[in-house]
Amino acid sequence: MTIALRSIHKHYGDIRANDGIDLVLRPSTVHGILGENGAGKSTLMKILSGYVRKTSGTILVDSEEVDFKNPAEAASHGIGMLYQDPLDFPPLTVLENFMAGQRMKAWPDRSLFRKRLAGLCREMGFDLDPETPVVRLTVGERQQLELARHLAAGRRVLILDEPTTGISSLQKDVLFSALRRLSSGGATVVLVSHKLEDVETLCDEVTVLKKGRVSGSAVRPFSTGALLEMMFGREPAPPLRKGHEPGAQALFLEGVHAHGGRTGLAQCTVKVNRGEVVGLAGLEGSGQDVFLRVAAGLTRPTRGRVHVSRKDMTGRDHHAFKTMGVAFQPAARLEEGLIAGLSVAEHCAILERSSFSLDLDASASLAQERIQSFQVAARPESPVESLSGGNQQRLLLSFLPDDPVLLLLENPTRGLDRESVRWVWERLDAIASNGAAIVFSSSEIDEILMVSDRVLVFFEGRIIHDVRPEDTDALMLGKAIAGRV
Amino acid sequence: MMDGFDMLLVASAVIAGAAPLVMATLGETLTERAGVVNLSLDGTIVLSAMAAFVVASLSGSLLAGFAVSAAVGACVAALVALFSVRLGMSQVAVGFVLTLMTRDLAYFLGSQYARTEGPISGSAPVPVLSGMPVLGQVLFNHSVPVYLSMIMVAFAWWYLYRTSWGLRLRCVGENMEAAYARGIDPDLVRVVYTVAGGALVGLSGAAFSLCTKPGWGQPQGCEGSGWIALALVIFGAWHPVRAALGAYLFAFLQVMSIHFQSWFPDVPAQVFQVAPFPLMIFLLAVSTLVHSEEAKMLAERHPLLRILTRGLAQAPPLSLGKARSRD
Numbered sequence: 001m002t003i004a005l006r007s008i009h010k011h012y013g014d015i016r017a018n019d020g021i022d023l024v025l026r027p028s029t030v031h032g033i034l035g036e037n038g039a040g041k042s043t044l045m046k047i048l049s050g051y052v053r054k055t056s057g058t059i060l061v062d063s064e065e066v067d068f069k070n071p072a073e074a075a076s077h078g079i080g081m082l083y084q085d086p087l088d089f090p091p092l093t094v095l096e097n098f099m100a101g102q103r104m105k106a107w108p109d110r111s112l113f114r115k116r117l118a119g120l121c122r123e124m125g126f127d128l129d130p131e132t133p134v135v136r137l138t139v140g141e142r143q144q145l146e147l148a149r150h151l152a153a154g155r156r157v158l159i160l161d162e163p164t165t166g167i168s169s170l171q172k173d174v175l176f177s178a179l180r181r182l183s184s185g186g187a188t189v190v191l192v193s194h195k196l197e198d199v200e201t202l203c204d205e206v207t208v209l210k211k212g213r214v215s216g217s218a219v220r221p222f223s224t225g226a227l228l229e230m231m232f233g234r235e236p237a238p239p240l241r242k243g244h245e246p247g248a249q250a251l252f253l254e255g256v257h258a259h260g261g262r263t264g265l266a267q268c269t270v271k272v273n274r275g276e277v278v279g280l281a282g283l284e285g286s287g288q289d290v291f292l293r294v295a296a297g298l299t300r301p302t303r304g305r306v307h308v309s310r311k312d313m314t315g316r317d318h319h320a321f322k323t324m325g326v327a328f329q330p331a332a333r334l335e336e337g338l339i340a341g342l343s344v345a346e347h348c349a350i351l352e353r354s355s356f357s358l359d360l361d362a363s364a365s366l367a368q369e370r371i372q373s374f375q376v377a378a379r380p381e382s383p384v385e386s387l388s389g390g391n392q393q394r395l396l397l398s399f400l401p402d403d404p405v406l407l408l409l410e411n412p413t414r415g416l417d418r419e420s421v422r423w424v425w426e427r428l429d430a431i432a433s434n435g436a437a438i439v440f441s442s443s444e445i446d447e448i449l450m451v452s453d454r455v456l457v458f459f460e461g462r463i464i465h466d467v468r469p470e471d472t473d474a475l476m477l478g479k480a481i482a483g484r485v
Numbered sequence: 486m487m488d489g490f491d492m493l494l495v496a497s498a499v500i501a502g503a504a505p506l507v508m509a510t511l512g513e514t515l516t517e518r519a520g521v522v523n524l525s526l527d528g529t530i531v532l533s534a535m536a537a538f539v540v541a542s543l544s545g546s547l548l549a550g551f552a553v554s555a556a557v558g559a560c561v562a563a564l565v566a567l568f569s570v571r572l573g574m575s576q577v578a579v580g581f582v583l584t585l586m587t588r589d590l591a592y593f594l595g596s597q598y599a600r601t602e603g604p605i606s607g608s609a610p611v612p613v614l615s616g617m618p619v620l621g622q623v624l625f626n627h628s629v630p631v632y633l634s635m636i637m638v639a640f641a642w643w644y645l646y647r648t649s650w651g652l653r654l655r656c657v658g659e660n661m662e663a664a665y666a667r668g669i670d671p672d673l674v675r676v677v678y679t680v681a682g683g684a685l686v687g688l689s690g691a692a693f694s695l696c697t698k699p700g701w702g703q704p705q706g707c708e709g710s711g712w713i714a715l716a717l718v719i720f721g722a723w724h725p726v727r728a729a730l731g732a733y734l735f736a737f738l739q740v741m742s743i744h745f746q747s748w749f750p751d752v753p754a755q756v757f758q759v760a761p762f763p764l765m766i767f768l769l770a771v772s773t774l775v776h777s778e779e780a781k782m783l784a785e786r787h788p789l790l791r792i793l794t795r796g797l798a799q800a801p802p803l804s805l806g807k808a809r810s811r812d
Contacts, residue, residue: 071667071668072668075667075668081666087662088660088663089656089659089660090803091659091802091803092655092656096652096655099649100652100664101656101664101668104649105649106648108648108652
């Protein structure tokens with residue numbers, strides 16, 4: 001089947017997830033959709049599989065116009081999607097998951113489905129026990145099950161959203177050879193990925209998305225440089241960094257392993273000195289979040305040791321870290337940092353926590369002070385959720401301790417306009433000059449290059465690159481982020 | 486042994502006494518398997534018990550009484566479905582308000598029929614089978630609703646685990662988004678099983694007022710059993726057979742409390758009357774505690790405990806109590 005997408009738009013309020021995308025998918029072809037997180041890949045594929053409805057545009061299946069209202073309609077046209085997080089029923093068994101959604105009699109013959117599943121598994125080289133609950137399967141096995149289910153239902157177009165995330169390299173080989181076999185049998189396979197390596201090994205054709213638009217396309221053989229340029233663009237990074245004198249050791253992670261996030265954290269050994277600004281680069285959820293939480297004492301490492309100011313803090317709680325001068329600011333401002341429903345003054349009152357009864361006048365004047373010195377556009381009685389993102393960020397910065405040893409910031413400038421970003425970094429720069437170590441994560445390579453003294457690149461839960469910004473550039477970092485060092 | 490204690494008689498009394506509770510528990514199990522908590526159970530049972538009693542006495546037809554009770558249960562459940570599934574309101578709030586409302590409505594509408602004579606669904610031994618030794622007396626010497634309750638247990642199991650509709654129902658209860666992606670309409674399934682479960686709960690009301698605790702008055706003997714049924718669903722880990730076993734266990738405790746009273750005359754009778762309730766809470770606590778991290782860690786170290794917790798640990802349907810998000 002040939003599928004043509006013409007001028008697909010999907011708007012969520014003001015956000016244009018897809019902003020006029022044109023794409024043609026051909027049979028017997030593995031088509032790669034490449035792009036950073038948030039480039040609009042998943043949205044586009046969800047539209048094609050009927051899970052999300054498009055705002056405007058045309059979809060042609062074998063030159064017949066279609067408008068899928070739900071996944072069932074897309075499925076009846078032979079289009080099936082494997083979602084990034086397998087969309088299955090964990091407590092049910094493999095066989096029940098395989099059966100669910102397929103055409104069957106009122107009281108189905110389970111042995112028939114068992115045979116069909118076994119046959120497909122043999123053909124594809126999968127090894128699935130029909131009576132195991134899916135919750136005990138690895139992500140790779142759940143993916144194999146989904147693939148088998150789609151094939152049994154007669155799907156001829158298979159869309160895989162980031163299928164190589166969280167699976168072993170052995171499972172990846174099995175998956176790729178199955179996909180190659182399907183493609184040579186005439187199926188249309190679409191591989192959505194942010195990993196260059198996957199796309200280069202498997203795909204015949206690639207379309208690159210950036211910020212909701214097609215930024216380029218290519219056919220095999222691919223030029224890595226050209227693909228990277230389409231993915232990240234090449235904007236010159238303004239080298240506006242003051243450079244700080246590194247002082248005493250602030251943080252030392254020694255062979256740390258930890259669970260959490262999408263990938264966890266593995267074999268992490270890093271030293272950070274006071275006065276240093278360290279940027280954590282990588283695709284979102286590649287381990288930066290876990291790194292920051294381990295350093296803040298919020299997540300306990302399963303292996304390895306954590307030292308703050310040369311003191312072993314392994315296994316201590318967040319409050320112990322706080323007394324050592326560690327401050328952490330999470331990305332979700334309203335969820336983890338501020339308390340929706342409370343006013344600015346009430347937030348100040350929590351910080352004081354001196355007596356049982358609240359001294360509202362004192363906290364109001366304290367709030368006024370902070371509002372003035374941090375230029376927050378708010379009044380002491382404003383509820384925090386009424387503040388704009390930039391003002392929430394300023395407010396959070398005003399709550400930071402005056403002389404921290406180690407400042408951990410998760411995406412501190414996300415969603416802020418240029419003016420606010422500049423303002424935030426002026427403040428943080430001053431804190432670093434006073435001898436604090438600052439470790440922050442950001443999805444903006446330019447920002448990291450602009451303000452960091454050192455850059456750590458995360459990939460799949462590991463630090464794969466530790467460089468100074470003057471020794472690298474946006475293109476090299478982009479390569480490292482996509483897993484190619 | 487103890488005087489006047491007949492094992493067969495106790496077993497027979499347990500089977501008969503548990504019948505209404507079994508129906509209500511099965512109904513709520515089906516509803517919760519679709520991810521909806523129908524908290525209006527207790528009031529629904531009282532209201533349908535009243536409706537069944539009044540209709541049966543006026544028409545003289547037991548069948549009409551049972552039919553009306555099922556309809557009443559289905560109607561109350563339809564309200565739960567309307568407010569919490571279609572309109573996305575809190576299932577707990579809607580159910581709780583309805584349970585209070587339906588109970589008061591039952592006493593208000595039924596007041597003039599209180600303590601009047603009414604029909605009773607009497608004993609109907611199954612031919613041939615009731616003559617069997619032991620089993621004949623325990624299983625086949627009851628009234629029709631009691632047989633119905635036993636058949637329902639087997640049917641509910643078969644329906645849930647062996648039919649395509651049952652599979653669809655479980656799919657929706659575990660993951661609405663995945664069900665939607667496979668062409669199942671989660672809202673429709675939720676509405677259907679909320680209403681169907683409600684009909685079963687209604688039948689349990691009729692089983693009380695026309696069979697197990699015959700008659701109508703204030704307070705009605707079945708008041709409170711709805712809450713027990715809600716607890717039994719959790720105790721039964723959303724499995725129809727296990728939930729029914731819980732209902733039989735509860736009935737057993739109640740029957741035994743009568744015997745204990747005669748064996749230990751020194752202990753106040755109230756102790757034994759109340760004892761089944763805290764005992765159920767204790768069992769519920771045990772079956773819920775095994776989910777905790779501490780219990781799992783403890784079980785890792787003791788192989789015997791591991792087997793026990795594996796058997797008890799059954800997580801609730803993953804979408805239980807959640808409304809579907811739409812974009």
